Amino acid sequence: MARAAKWTIEVALDENGDTTRAQVRLAAAGGAVFHGIGLVRGGQRGVHLPAIAAELAMARAFSDLTEELLEAVASDIESAVPGAVAPVPARA
Template identity: 45%
Template sequence: MDVKQWSVSVVIDEHEGRTRAKARLSAGDKPEMVGVGLARLNPEDADVPAIGDELASARALADLSHQLIEATAADIEEVTKQPSNLFS
């Protein structure tokens, strides 16, 4: 059985008054990919930092996911010389 391990780490900080998360994907011999997500506190809402962390992280992971799909589509098109169907 061939087993592969990919790792994602998420780092959260404050950047220009917003919560920022960076999700880094390490996938063996592939180049590292980084997704970024931002969240900001609505002035009318209670200040609950954990919610900003979660939202920024979710957005960073979604960004990373979209990048991975786009890279996979490009790989498919390079190998098959045909348009991929990943976005339909």
């Protein structure tokens, strides 16, 4: 039988001069909270395109959130089943 769970996500976007910052907060049903932050500073050759900067900052924030969530999942699996998560080889 499937379990229903409600997770809440909050998104904030700030622009200050040529810096755009996105923040994503994910609150899990069990009380855990995860955060992602994405920054975009300036543009090439001094060109700043706010709409594109906002999209890129959001993409970076969600990517950051994804990494944090995946780390938590790996930790939870390792706690539940020691040795279940193989170490990730270092990049050359």
